[in-house]
Amino acid sequence: MVKKVVCGKPRLWRYRSTSLPFCPGCQHGVGARAVLETVEELGIEGKTIFLGGGGCAYPLPSLLDLDAMQCPNGRATSIGSAMKRLHGGETVIITYQDDNDALAVGTEPLIHAALRGDAITVILANNAGYGSTGWQMASPGDTPVPPEMDKPNPLFPINIMELLAEFEGVSYLARGTVSSANDFEETKGYIKTAIAKQMAGAGFNLVEILTACPARWHLTPQESLKWIREEMVAGLPLGEFKNGGGN
């Protein structure tokens, strides 16, 4: 019988207190949980390296019982590319980057890691904005409250799936949410597939998770989840965008 965790803290959290350093309704904790549960279920915690990016998710690497690194903003993909070369199949490299990190400062590293087909797994937690620097709008655009900060610069959303699917070195691309138990399980499935691709040496893979940022969106947590389901998904559809290819 397969044991499945249905509630409780993942074993790999090592923080002492009961609370995480995130806002109420923030889904960085949930996104990270999806990754950690998958790592536990696959039994790969001994060989996993967790590379965290900048922004609100910065504290994550210091809270986990995994070899981890707090990387400068935008650079987790580069750092992962280098580490993967060194350790090869002996390790599983997972990055956890938000949209500000991977789709702005970090676009050069991201695109080139994908072009090279570096077998790392990028978890892109897209919460449509820059949280920790005061909630500016991020490249993915489309937010519920037009922020006064970016009115002069209407930003067109970027669908990273469309961009990366073209690259030969990319083996798996998927987008999910963690807005409900079903969504959470589905996204975990995507993460599992992505990691399996990495372990098979099959090239670059990325799972985008649409995550809520109620503080920045000026919505309640429930309204945020609703907004993800109804508005965000309309512009950034869910599902698998590529499954196959890579080295």
Place this chain on the structure above:
Amino acid sequence: MIEIMEGNHALGWGALEAGCNAYCSYPVTPQNEIVEWFAREFPPRGKFFLQSTSEIESSFLCMGFVAGGARTMTSTASPGWGLYPEGMSHIVAAELPLVVALLMRGGPGQGTTRQSQMDYTSATSPGGQGGYKNIVIAPYSCQECYDFVQLAFYLAEKYRNPVILLTEPNVTRVLEQMERRPLKFDYPPEGKWALGGKARHSDGKARLITSGYGLTSTEEHPSYLSYLKHLHDKFERMREEVRYEQYEVEDADVVLVAYGYTARVSREVVKQARAEGIKAGLIRPVTLWPFPAEPISKKAEEGAKFLVVEDNLGEIGGLSDDVRLAVAGRAEISLVTALDRHDPGEGGSIYPGKVLEKLKKIKGIR
């Protein structure tokens, strides 16, 4: 066995000898010969070569290699060096080793494609955020390229801090005789910081690497202040690594100070001067940071005059600043600078004749 090779390749052979197993950089003149050497020699030996997409990327890819446990090197030239400070600051903050070969060319900006000595200050007084220090070593021959790159790897790991080899194509592009002799260093026991998945570590414990110790409390550095104190103490200890060479300095009443190719020029000038009865000498800093203030201070105390020879804008800064600090007002300092180059084009260099001319002026000889 004596061989003939260029300094660029000597850097590569020395790195190999030192156990370097990862190299990443972005091509830019005049360091391309180094990139090509590593591209040719590393992969067949099972070592990692990666050409990056920009110098910013180089610095962070190297950070990844180092964090993963590789003995890593990168190289760049002046225009690319301007893109390194962010990466360098993070690598220093995370206390990771790295060897950086920096080939100077005319600047600022795009500058020229030929040699200069204009990055003295940005190497010794680093331009990234946070006010940190790196050991800077200046080879002046092909042999020194080979020897000092090995020293650099050792010092980088000893202090868990990047070490810069500062040179230029007048030294690295020239073919010279050299001998490939391995140097032995007492490397510290393998550091317990590299990441590889916690199962790989003997104690099975997870490790964390971070460049944000003011944002994250760790067992090693529980507070930002304790971390700053630790860094400060480390930089102070690094000062013990000062190295320099003295040539005919004992009885000299005029002392030239120079490194790199201008030190070769200055040696020639000292010989010519001595032949004409002038008591000239040369203090050649080998480490530019830590700077050999002591021998300079000693000669200043004795009443010697100084002639700083650097292919840089000495009136603005560079080697001349460090000499002034060391002299502390006790002696006259004259300069030979990039404005004294023999040719107005990019190939202009500092020639012995010009230096001798200024030397004689100091001595009041026509």
Place this chain on the structure above:
Amino acid sequence: MARGFEAIGWGALAADCQLFAGCPTGPDDEAFAWLAREFPENGRHFVRASSEVSAINIAYGGASAGGRAMVVVASAGWGLIQETMSHLVNAFLPVVVVLIQRGGPGAGSLRHAQMDYLAVTRDAGQGCYRVISLAPASVQETYEATQLAFHLADKWCNPVIIATDAIVAGMTEPLALKTIKFDPLPEKDWAVKGRGHQPDGIRRFLSSAQGFIPTRDFPTYLSFLKGLNEKVLKMREEEIRYESYELEDAKIVLVAYGYSARVCQEALLMARAEGIKAGLVKLVTLWPFPVDVLKKKARQGAKFLTVEDGLGGLREDVMLAVEGQAEVETVDALDRNEPGAGGAIYPGKVLEKMKKWEVPKVGSA
């Protein structure tokens, strides 16, 4: 009442800054919020770039077109702009860079610090050059320094840095809005705008490889070096700015800038109240450095206490200025009042260090 962040914006508006480009990083995001709202409303361009590298290059473009351009960066992100700063210097282009200092190195901390002194006052990018830097210590000074920065950048065709810190930028103080009138400057005849738009119909060409690529002003590299050297020496001679307090009879001279200078003003009062003959040189420009005033005091036998929330940058310039003639001590980041990222230098600590020195009191020789 306004915050330092806002004063930057008000100053930029007053100076007719036409283009702002930036990428927010803590703790400079509050400046962004203000600029994002006010710039478009005042007909100026606000560009939110994808990174600091991108931002400084957008500003490079604005400057090349003859406009007044500004970027705001924090210490984390400062390293990313250095290549382009070097290019701006070579190309003789004006850009105003506001640096809001935070703890370093690397990601450091999100709170205040004064650790970038050497990086700001020396050439942080490739080549040998210098850039004027201003260090405001109050909201009003921030407003005025911003306007001055644009003037100096245009005057010298060189970038100018405003090196503030998270405390000065974050504080709220009274602000009197008054546009400063500067001496008139020549037209930007060199700006690139399309040959047909040039009054003389001749194309303009800007290059950051001046000398290597012959340009109108510099046909050879050596001529370019001479020109740059001359410009830097002139800036160094003509643009020194500082304030001095109780310097005349001072036996201990405090040297500080930014928030530390405010701390020293308090420490000065405390010291004088206890009879210590202390004085203060508050830097307004970090570069050029007020060498002569310090040299003079050194010859008079004064001692120097540098007060800086960093790891020893300012001290080097004081040592260079006094040339071995005087004792120099430091209050630095290791003297902060508490170990967390919010630790700061307090007047009590400065007083404590002053008292450690045997200094003749008021009323004695």
